[in-house]
Every structure is written in C-alpha cells, then in structure tokens.
Amino acid sequence: MARKRGRGxxxxxxxxxxxxxxxxxxxxxxxxxxxxAKIVTGVTEIGEGILTVLAQIAAxxxxxxxxxxxxxxxxxxxxxxxxxAGASRQTYMIGNVVALASREARKRLxxxxxxxxxxxxxxxxxxxxxxxxxxxxHRITMGEAVACAKNRGxxxxxxxxxxxDTTGIQDxxxxxxxxxxxxxxxxxxxxxxxxxxxxxxxxxxxxVWAAHDVGRAVNPQGVxxxxxxxxxxxxxxxxxxxxxxKDGHTSTSGFAKYILPTSLDVPRVNSIIIExxxxxxxxxxxxxxxxxxxxxxxxxxxxxYDAVGVxxxxxxxxxxxxxxxxxxxxxxxxxxAMQAAE
Amino acid sequence: xVDIRLNATINGRKVSRDAKPHLRLLxxxxxxxxxxxxxEGCGAGECGTCSVFVxxxxxxxxxxxxxxxxxxxxxxxxxxxxxxxxxxxxxxxHKAGASQCGYCxxxxxxxxxAALRANPFAxxxxxxxxxxxxxxRCTGYQKIFDAVELARDVQNGRLPATALLETDTADxxxxxxxxxxxxxxxxxxxxxxxxxxxxxxxxLHVQVLRSPHAHARIVSxxxxxxxxxxxxxxxxxxxxxxxxxxxGVFVHDQPVMAHDKVRYVGEAVAAVAAEDAxxxxxxxxxxxxxxxxxxxxxxxxxxxxxxxxxxxxxxxxNITKHIPIRVGDVEAGFAESDLVIEENYSTQAIExxxxxxxxxxxxxxxxxxxxxxxxxxxxxxxRHMLARIIAKPISKxxxxxxPVGGGFGGKEDMIYQGMLALLAMKTMRPVRxxxxxxxxxxxxxxxxxxxxxxxxxxxxxxxxxxxxxxxVCDGGAYGLSTEGVMRKAAILAAxxxxxxxxxIDTYGIYTxxxxxxxxxxFGALQTQFATESHLDIIAERLGLDPFExxxxxxxxxxxxxxxxxxxxxxxxxxxxxAAEQASGWEAGAPAVRGETRGDLGHDDVRPSVTxxxxxxxxxxxxxxx
Numbered sequence: 001m002a003r004k005r006g007r008g009x010x011x012x013x014x015x016x017x018x019x020x021x022x023x024x025x026x027x028x029x030x031x032x033x034x035x036x037a038k039i040v041t042g043v044t045e046i047g048e049g050i051l052t053v054l055a056q057i058a059a060x061x062x063x064x065x066x067x068x069x070x071x072x073x074x075x076x077x078x079x080x081x082x083x084x085a086g087a088s089r090q091t092y093m094i095g096n097v098v099a100l101a102s103r104e105a106r107k108r109l110x111x112x113x114x115x116x117x118x119x120x121x122x123x124x125x126x127x128x129x130x131x132x133x134x135x136x137x138h139r140i141t142m143g144e145a146v147a148c149a150k151n152r153g154x155x156x157x158x159x160x161x162x163x164x165d166t167t168g169i170q171d172x173x174x175x176x177x178x179x180x181x182x183x184x185x186x187x188x189x190x191x192x193x194x195x196x197x198x199x200x201x202x203x204x205x206x207x208v209w210a211a212h213d214v215g216r217a218v219n220p221q222g223v224x225x226x227x228x229x230x231x232x233x234x235x236x237x238x239x240x241x242x243x244x245x246k247d248g249h250t251s252t253s254g255f256a257k258y259i260l261p262t263s264l265d266v267p268r269v270n271s272i273i274i275e276x277x278x279x280x281x282x283x284x285x286x287x288x289x290x291x292x293x294x295x296x297x298x299x300x301x302x303x304x305y306d307a308v309g310v311x312x313x314x315x316x317x318x319x320x321x322x323x324x325x326x327x328x329x330x331x332x333x334x335x336x337a338m339q340a341a342e
Numbered sequence: 343x344v345d346i347r348l349n350a351t352i353n354g355r356k357v358s359r360d361a362k363p364h365l366r367l368l369x370x371x372x373x374x375x376x377x378x379x380x381x382e383g384c385g386a387g388e389c390g391t392c393s394v395f396v397x398x399x400x401x402x403x404x405x406x407x408x409x410x411x412x413x414x415x416x417x418x419x420x421x422x423x424x425x426x427x428x429x430x431x432x433x434x435x436h437k438a439g440a441s442q443c444g445y446c447x448x449x450x451x452x453x454x455x456a457a458l459r460a461n462p463f464a465x466x467x468x469x470x471x472x473x474x475x476x477x478x479r480c481t482g483y484q485k486i487f488d489a490v491e492l493a494r495d496v497q498n499g500r501l502p503a504t505a506l507l508e509t510d511t512a513d514x515x516x517x518x519x520x521x522x523x524x525x526x527x528x529x530x531x532x533x534x535x536x537x538x539x540x541x542x543x544x545x546l547h548v549q550v551l552r553s554p555h556a557h558a559r560i561v562s563x564x565x566x567x568x569x570x571x572x573x574x575x576x577x578x579x580x581x582x583x584x585x586x587x588x589x590g591v592f593v594h595d596q597p598v599m600a601h602d603k604v605r606y607v608g609e610a611v612a613a614v615a616a617e618d619a620x621x622x623x624x625x626x627x628x629x630x631x632x633x634x635x636x637x638x639x640x641x642x643x644x645x646x647x648x649x650x651x652x653x654x655x656x657x658x659x660n661i662t663k664h665i666p667i668r669v670g671d672v673e674a675g676f677a678e679s680d681l682v683i684e685e686n687y688s689t690q691a692i693e694x695x696x697x698x699x700x701x702x703x704x705x706x707x708x709x710x711x712x713x714x715x716x717x718x719x720x721x722x723x724x725r726h727m728l729a730r731i732i733a734k735p736i737s738k739x740x741x742x743x744x745p746v747g748g749g750f751g752g753k754e755d756m757i758y759q760g761m762l763a764l765l766a767m768k769t770m771r772p773v774r775x776x777x778x779x780x781x782x783x784x785x786x787x788x789x790x791x792x793x794x795x796x797x798x799x800x801x802x803x804x805x806x807x808x809x810x811x812x813x814v815c816d817g818g819a820y821g822l823s824t825e826g827v828m829r830k831a832a833i834l835a836a837x838x839x840x841x842x843x844x845x846i847d848t849y850g851i852y853t854x855x856x857x858x859x860x861x862x863x864f865g866a867l868q869t870q871f872a873t874e875s876h877l878d879i880i881a882e883r884l885g886l887d888p889f890e891x892x893x894x895x896x897x898x899x900x901x902x903x904x905x906x907x908x909x910x911x912x913x914x915x916x917x918x919x920a921a922e923q924a925s926g927w928e929a930g931a932p933a934v935r936g937e938t939r940g941d942l943g944h945d946d947v948r949p950s951v952t953x954x955x956x957x958x959x960x961x962x963x964x965x966x967x
Contacts, residue, residue, distance in 0.1 A: 003950065004936055004937065005936050005942050005943070006934075006935075006936030006939075007925070007927070007936070007939065007941065007942065008878065008888070008932070009888050009889065009921065009922075009925075009927070010870075010874035010875075010877075010878075011837065011838060011874065011892050011896075011914065011917065011918060012837070012838070012866075012870055012874070013834060013837065013838035013897075013914070014834065014863075014866060015830070015833070015834070019826060019829055019830045019833065019864075020829055020833070042721070042722060044718075044719055044720075044721070044743055044746065045525065045745070045746065046443060046719060046746040046748065046749040046750075046753070047442035047443025047444065047480045047746065047747075047748055047749070048442065049439075049442065049523055051523075051524055051525055052521060052522075052523045052524050052525070055521075055524050056516045056517055056519070056521055057517065059516050060515065060516050060517045065516075066516050066521050066524070067524070069524075071524075073742070073743065074721060074742070074743035075721075075740070075741070075742045075743070076721050076722060076725045076739075076740055076741045076742075077711070077740040077742075081722045082722075083720070083722055083723075084719050084720035084722070084723065084754060085719040085720070085746070085749060086719055086720070086749075086751055086754055086860060086864075087864070169665075169829065169833065169905050171664075171665045171666060171829065171832075175666055175668075176666065176667065176668035176669070176906075177665065177666055177667035177668060177832065177833070177846070177904070177905050178905050178906040178907075179905050179906075179907070180905070180907045181829075181833050181905060181907070185909060185912070186913070187838055187912065187913045187914040187916075187917045188917050189892075189914075189917040189918045189920070189921035189922075190921060191921050191922070191924075191925040191927060193925075193942060193947055195950050204950050204951060206947045206948050206949075206950060207925075207944075207946060207947040207948060209921050209924045209925040209946075210921070211916075211917045211918075211920035211921040211924065212917065213913035213916070213917055216517070216518070217518060218517050218518065219519070219520055219521055220518065220519075220520050221438075221439040221485075221520035222439065222520070222523075224439075224484075224485070225439050225442060225480075225481060225482075225485055227482075228481060228482030228483075228484045228485065229442065229479075229480045229481050229482040230482070230862070230863075231482055232481075232482035232483065233479070233482075233750070233862065234863075234867070236692065237689070237690075237692050237789070237867070241690075241692040241693065241695075242690050242691075242692070243690065243691040243692055243693050243783075243788050243856070245640070245691070245855050245856065247556065247638070247640065248555075248556030248557075248606060248607045248638060248640060248854050248855060248856075249556075249607050250607075250783065250784055250856065252693075252783070253779075253780045253783045253784055254384060254385075254386050254388070254779055254780055254783070255383075255384040255386060255388035255389055255477070255695075255779065256386055256388055258693055258695070258783065260477050260479070260695055262473075262474050262475075262476075262477060262483075263470040263471075263473040263474050263476070263483045263486075263487070264470055264471065264474050264951050264953060266482055266483045266484065267948060268484070268946060268947060268948040269482060269484055270924060270925075270946045272920045272921065272924050274913055274916050274917055274920055276911050276913035276916065279910060279911070283517075289862065290862050290863045290864065290866070291863075293862055293863040293867060294863055294866055294867055294870050295870070295874065297867065297871045298870065298871050298873075298874030298875045298878075299874075301871075301875055302874075302875065302878045302888065302932060305878065305932065305934065306932055306934060306935060306936045306939075307934075307936040308934070308936070309934040311875065311879070313685060313686060313687050313688065313875070314687070314688040314689075314690075315688065315689045315690050315871070316690060
C-alpha cells in the first residue's frame with residue numbers, strides 16, 4: 001500500500017485570561033427604550049464571535065431577545081476598559097462582567113416594578129422581552145416597564161467590574177516559578193487520524209476528535225468554530241507553514257511561497273464540548289480560543305508515527321522530511337537485518 | 343500615462359469613466375467606485391478575497407488589469423444582496439456560522455456562488471475542490487462547507503427555506519443555544535468596513551521606508567528630495583517623536599521608527615504622507631539613508647554566547663526573558679527512575695496570515711484629540727503607550743477599534759499606529775496606511791521559533807518521576823510579547839500531569855531576525871508539542887496505551903500545579919474519556935500499529951483527497967441527479 005493510515009492522540013491544559021497578573025474588565029449596561037438592551041464595553045471582536053456571546057449573555061440576564069441587544073463599539077474615549085483580545089479571556093472576563101452589569105440594570109428596573117406592583121422584588125421574573133410578577137396578573141413588556149421606570153425618574157442602568165484573584169510567579173533570579181497565574185484552567189484531548197503517502201511523503205489529516213472543557217458553552221456553534229479553526233491553524237504549523245529567513249531576509253514574503261492550509265487540507269473535525277463550570281465567575285464560562293490549538297500537532301505527529309514509524313521532531317513535517325526519515329528508517333532496519341544475518 | 347476610458351456594466355449599472363491605466367480591476371472597484379466589499383488579501387492571486395465575476399466567470403480581481411474589463415459585465419459581492427435581502431447562500435453562511443473575522447468571506451461567498459452555479463448538486467468533496475482557491479484563516483473551513491451544503495439543499499428543495507432561519511429561542515433561555523452571529527449579515531454581504539475600506543475627506547496616504555539591513559547604524563537620513571516632491575505633505579523619522587519613544591507589550595524597547603540603528607530587515611525607518619499612495623511610494627524611494635553595517639546575530643544560541651553581537655544595549659547578554667520553574671529535586675528524580683528518555687524538539691516561525699493586512703487611519707479631531715482607528719487587539723494599552731510617545735495626556739489620545747480581519751495575537755503590537763499619529767499631528771489632516779501582504783509579512787511578529795531539550799524519567803508502571811526542559815526561543819529584534827510567551831510556555835510546559843520533580847527553563851533571546859510576538863497558544867504550543875510527543879515515545883517503550891500513560895499521571899481534582907497552585911475541579915480525565923470514546927479508540931501501545939488497528943475509517947472521517955481525478959474524468963458540469 002502506498003498510503004498508510006494511523007492514529008495518535010495528545011492532551012493539553014491551558015490557563016484562561018492574562019497570565020500571572022491581575023486581569024480586569026468593566027462594562028456598562030442600560031435597558032433602553034422599547035425594551036432593548038445597550039451594552040458598552042471595550043470588547044474586541046476579532047472574529048471569534050464575542051459580540052454574539054455578549055448579546056446572548058445580556059439577553060439572558062436582562063430577559064430580552066439577543067437580537068434586541070446593541071453593543072457599543074470599542075473606543076477608548078467612549079467605553080470602559082475591558083482590556084485586550086487575547087489570552088482566551090474575552091468570554092471569561094467580558095462575558096462575566098457583562099452579566100454583572102446586566103444584573104445591576106435589571107435590578108434597578110425590577111425595583112421600580114416591585115414598588116409599582118407592590119410585590120416583593122424576588123417574585124419578579126423577566127424573559128423573552130417581558131416582565132411579570134409570579135402568582136399575579138402583572139405582566140407587561142420590557143418596553144412598557146422601561147417607560148414606567150422613566151416616568152418615575154429612573155433610567156435602568158448598571159455597571160460592573162470583574163477582576164481575577166491571581167498573582168505573578170516567582171520568576172526572578174533564583175525563583176522557583178511559584179504563584180497563582182490563573183484562577184480558571186481548561187483541559188482537553190484530541191485524537192487525529194492521518195494518511196501518509198509513502199511515495200510522496202505527503203500527510204493528510206483525515207479526522208480530529210477534539211474534546212475540550214469550556215466551562216459552559218454560551219454558543220456551541222461558536223465553540224466549534226474556535227476548535228475547528230484552531231485545529232486547522234495547528235495543522236498549518238505542523239505540516240506546511242514555514243517562515244524562512246536567511247541572514248535576516250525572508251524568502252517567504254507572499255502567499256505564493258508561504259503555504260497555508262486550504263479547503264483541501266482540512267480534516268473532518270468532531271468536537272466534543274465538556275462543561276466543567278468555573279466556580280468563581282457568575283456564569284461558569286471559561287475559554288477555548290487558544291487551547292483548541294495545543295494538542296493538535298503532537299496528536300498528528302503521534303499519528304504519523306503510528307502510520308509509518310517515523311517521528312518528526314522538528315516542525316513542520318513536510319513531505320521531504322517524512323520521506324527522508326522513512327528512507328533512514330529503512331536503511332537502519334536493513335543494516336540491522338544484515339547484522340542479524342551475519 | 344494617459345487615462346483610459348472604461349466602459350463596463352458593474353453590478354447591473356452602466357459605468358463609463360476615466361481610469362489610470364496601471365490600476366488593477368480591484369483598485370478600480372475599491373478606490374474609484376468605492377465598492378469595498380471585495381477585499382485585497384495578498385495582491386498575488388493566492389487568497390481569493392478579491393474574487394468577483396467578470397462576464398459570469400469567477401476572477402481574482404487583483405490579477406486583472408482594469409483595461410481588460412473594457413466592455414465586460416462585472417459583479418462584485420455588493421451585487422448579491424442589492425436590496426439588502428441576502429441570497430440563499432449568504433443566509434446559509436449566516437446560519438451555519440461560516441463567518442468569523444469576515445475578511446475572506448466576500449470572496450468565499452463569490453467562490454461558493456460560482457461553485458453552486460457550476461454544479462447545483464455538488465457534493466461536499468467537490469465543494470471543497472471548488473473553494474480551493476480561497477483562503478480562510480479563522481474558520482477551519484468546516485462551517486463554510488456546511489453552509490454551501492445547506493444552501494445547495496435549500497436551492498434544490500431538499501430542505502425548506504426555514505432551515506436558514508434562527509433556531510427558536512422562544513423559551514427565553516439563550517445561553518447554550520447556537521444563536522446566529524449578530525455580525526454575520528454585514529460580513530457575508532461585504533457591507534462591513536474594515537480600516538482599509540474607510541476614507542475620510544482630505545485624507546492623505548502613508549507609505550513606509552523600511553530597513554534593507556538586519557543590523558546597521560543609521561548615519562544619516564536625508565528627506566529633502568522626498569519633501570520637495572509635489573503632493574508630498576510630510577516625511578517623518580524617529581527625530582519627529584516628541585515624547586519618550588518606545589512600545590512593546592512587556593518591555594518598551596521598540597521605537598516607532600528606527601532610532602540610531604536598525605535591528606531587522608523590514609523595520610520602519612521613515613514614513614511619508616502624500617496626496618495619493620503612488621506619490622507617497624515615489625517619495626519613499628527618494629529618501630536617502632546612509633547606513634554603517636554592524637555585525638548581526640541570527641541564531642539565538644549564538645546570541646547567548648559571550649562576545650556575541652549585542653542587539654539592545656540594555657540587555658548585553660541578549661536575553662529578553664528567562665523563566666524558571668522548580669519543583670522537588672530533578673536529578674534525584676532521574677536517579678530514581680527506571681527509564682530516562684531525552685530528545686530534542688524544534689518548531690519554526692510561522693506567520694499569523696490574518697487575511698486583513700495591517701491598516702489604519704488617524705486624525706486630530708476638533709478637540710485636539712489624536713485619534714487612531716485601527717484593527718488593534720489592545721487599544722487600551724496602545725493608548726497608554728502612544729500618550730507617552732507623543733507627550734500628550736491620556737484624555738487627548740483616543741483609539742477606536744476598526745473591525746479586525748483576523749488577529750491571532752499579531753495585532754496586539756502597536757507596530758504602525760505611532761507613525762499614523764505622528765503624521766496626523768504634523769499635517770493636521772486625516773492619514774491612512776494600508777500594508778501590502780509583503781509588508782505585513784516582513785515587518786510584523788511571528789510565532790517564536792523554538793529549540794527544546796526534554797528529559798523525562800519514568801517508572802516501569804508509567805509514573806513520571808522527573809521532567810527537565812530547556813527551551814530557547816528566537817525573540818527576534820524586539821521584545822514585543824516575548825516575556826509573556828516565555829512565562830506561559832514555562833508554566834504549562836510539563837503538561838497537566840502531577841510530577842514530583844520538575845525543572846523548566848525558557849529563554850527568549852534577542853537576535854536580528856523578524857521579531858517574534860504573541861501568537862494564539864502563546865508558547866504553550868511549543869512546549870506541549872515536546873511533552874506530548876515525548877509521552878508517546880515513553881508509552882511505546884513501556885508498552886502502555888497513550889491514554890493510559892496520561893491517565894496514570896493526570897492531575898486530578900485538588901492537584902497541585904508546577905507553580906504550586908492548588909486546583910479545584912480538574913476536567914482532564916473527562917476530556918481523555920470523551921476523546922477516547924468519540925473516536926472509538928482501540929487501545930494498545932503506540933508501536934506503529936497503523937496497519938493492524940481496527941478503528942480507522944469510521945463515518946466521522948473524511949475521505950482522502952484525490953485531487954484532480956474528478957476534473958480528469960471531465961465530470962465538471964451538471965452532475966447527474
């Protein structure tokens with residue numbers, strides 16, 4: 001057989017939010033005219049879908065539909081700091097703080113309605129654009145409730161800040177690295193199935209099964225999108241991408257020379273979402289952006305070994321390297337067979 | 343050169359206007375007609391973001407001179423949802439979650455539209471082949487294939503049109519539901535404006551002069567010829583920085599433009615603002631810089647040696663950051679071990695390759711606030727740094743995030759925003775800078791290349807007694823995120839395993855290579871590649887299944903990490919079990935058993951690619967249904 005298949009696996013762990021420092025984020029929320037919600041926070045949508053996640057969280061906390069949530073653009077002169085897009089932190093840091101700010105705005109609105117209806121605030125429920133008091137006939141739309149509040153001189157707003165209980169690590173001279181770099185950790189495991197063409201050395205990754213703990217999946221499709229995208233970036237690094245320098249000058253300055261994964265290079269990704277809720281934040285969410293990439297390369301390298309008995313120690317595992325390693329292996333085995341025969 | 347008169351039908355309207363003959367069709371559409379839905383990703387026909395229809399054929403408009411469009415019918419992404427109503431395919435992209443950053447999506451939608459026109463019954467494998475000319479860096483393509491299959495089935499009546507609609511959330515609980523992305527309609531229709539799509543009245547265009555040397559002293563910079571050129575408004579160098587120059591995520595060692603010396607090929611040396619980009623380019627070519635070559639250092643191991651060329655005076659040993667982790671007594675652990683395995687691993691530099699090259703605008707507003715609009719991943723920190731660089735109070739510095747066309751860590755660095763701010767302050771006009779792909783690749787951060795030595799000592803039963811890792815990373819010419827990358831790499835290096843004796847050292851080293859910086863998975867990718875490869879090598883030697891050796895050592899609830907932190911709930915065992923079960927893993931030691939294992943080729947594995955066979959068979963159009 002010219003093409004051989006194999007499987008490999010690898011596990012991973014990752015810390016959520018900024019490393020070995022105190023992370024923080026803030027948000028403002030307003031239940032607006034017509035019963036929509038307005039969220040202002042220094043969030044940075046870089047494609048992961050954080051705006052949708054925040055809309056879902058605000059909708060859930062306030063009791064409106066996600067399509068009735070407006071999120072203000074990130075602007076240092078207009079929005080409170082929510083820090084950067086990175087460290088797999090946005091759902092954790094900004095998701096949690098939007099939940100807290102939304103709760104405060106809701107509490108303000110609920111307070112007005114409790115007084116008006118003469119019921120205990122705890123009996124008031126919100127959901128799907130409506131507000132009502134349990135075991136009563138009181139039920140109006142959120143838009144009507146906002147009008148009621150404003151007629152009493154109250155604008156239902158809330159604000160919140162969320163920080164982590166973390167420390168630096170002892171990494172100065174003579175340090176042992178001890179410390180509490182994160183308060184939330186995630187774990188994952190991936191299995192890869194590959195096919196190696198023993199004539200060309202080319203590796204195809206046919207499937208990856210990816211099991212990742214995300215705390216709580218706000219938007220499962222978005223989580224899958226992060227896992228699928230992360231795995232494909234890792235396959236790029238594992239098998240083909242290579243920024244090359246000679247004496248400081250690159251020979252890979254364009255996409256004709258710098259090879260990226262295309263639609264024909266990608267595996268079928270089977271995602272398994274595990275939810276082990278974070279006990280500290282109000283939502284139980286953690287993160288997925290970066291951990292999704294971590295186990296893929298070793299899983300693929302372990303699978304290549306399973307298929308053809310060669311291991312690549314220096315990335316990327318290009319066809320040339322695989323062929324060379326296979327040839328060396330064959331030569332070694334032939335020499336050993338000769339020795340055994342003598 | 344004389345302008346040409348271009349007559350064409352563009353998005354259903356007759357267009358007749360003069361155009362510069364050097365323009366590509368893409369420039370004409372974007373700059374002259376302001377049809378910015380289709381993007382420029384690479385300028386070389388490789389990425390497909392600029393794909394449009396010319397006389398019904400899918401064409402990469404960056405490869406087509408505008409004159410070739412004479413008399414043609416051209417349709418851009420804007421033609422697909424003209425009245426605002428999305429096409430079936432665009433709705434399917436929305437529903438399937440097929441857009442992330444969205445920058446490749448207009449081109450992808452065009453290619454997918456062409457695919458279903460060519461074969462309305464195309465199966466998933468054919469769809470993949472037909473999208474092979476379009477690169478997406480975010481999604482991993484899977485949801486794009488899902489979207490095209492969904493659109494195909496709706497168009498063919500196999501699925502009702504309601505399949506494109508929002509999942510019902512009438513019960514009110516929206517957490518845990520795959521609510522459609524709220525930003526997708528703007529992305530699938532090409533309506534979302536990225537920084538490079540934005541124009542402001544009176545806007546100037548910026549181009550950058552870059553270093554051709556890896557390490558050289560700047561003897562002199564003569565900008566007089568450039569400044570004298572008609573249409574040139576301003577030329578800036580490091581001398582124009584009014585405050586304390588220097589930016590970086592951890593250490594502020596990088597000047598806005600090279601100061602006194604250049605440290606890598608592609609480093610910014612000067613910048614020009616002119617009435618148009620071509621004039622700015624010509625002015626850049628007219629700047630005369632005299633360099634005095636310095637000895638460069640390109641290998642981090644060499645850079646660590648005594649007597650090596652020094653990249654930054656403040657770090658005479660070229661060490662940007664060293665992170666140690668120490669648990670127990672690692673040599674005693676090795677002495678106790680039944681088996682000690684040592685190997686070397688290395689990883690290469692890779693490029694983020696977000697489809698949106700760096701771009702930004704800056705202006706000074708009516709209240710004298712210096713405002714920068716750019717796809718930055720960290721505008722709060724950028725504002726801090728820029729305020730110091732331009733010597734203004736924070737209240738007079740404003741950063742606005744434009745939609746980010748992919749980041750992956752690469753847009754955390756304030757690599758060009760300083761030049762924009764300085765030029766806006768100098769000219770008191772809006773300025774815009776759009777990188778070419780080549781500029782983006784040579785001048786911005788890469789993933790840290792690494793060399794790792796790993797030793798692990800284990801007992802016959804699979805327990806890891808000791809782990810020693812030393813990783814040296816090439817941080818390149820500036821610090822950027824190197825310190826943080828080394829820290830995260832070290833903290834996570836030993837994997838999620840309880841190991842009594844651990845010694846980890848990660849080193850980020852200055853060289854005269856392209857700087858390394860933040861990149862998704864931030865050092866943990868490099869160290870865990872080594873650790874997880876190593877575990878399989880050991881599992882083979884011990885005759886253990888790879889899941890089993892990991893279970894034997896797995897951190898459990900309440901475990902203590904290598905930084906001596908006590909954890910609460912640890913989900914590792916659940917993740918191992920879930921992946922093992924979902925994949926139907928057949929247990930056994932990892933001893934090259936691919937040919938005999940019985941768990942291959944399940945339904946959830948894609949077929950292997952046999953590219954070209956379909957086309958070789960002439961099976962290109964109207965597949966039988």
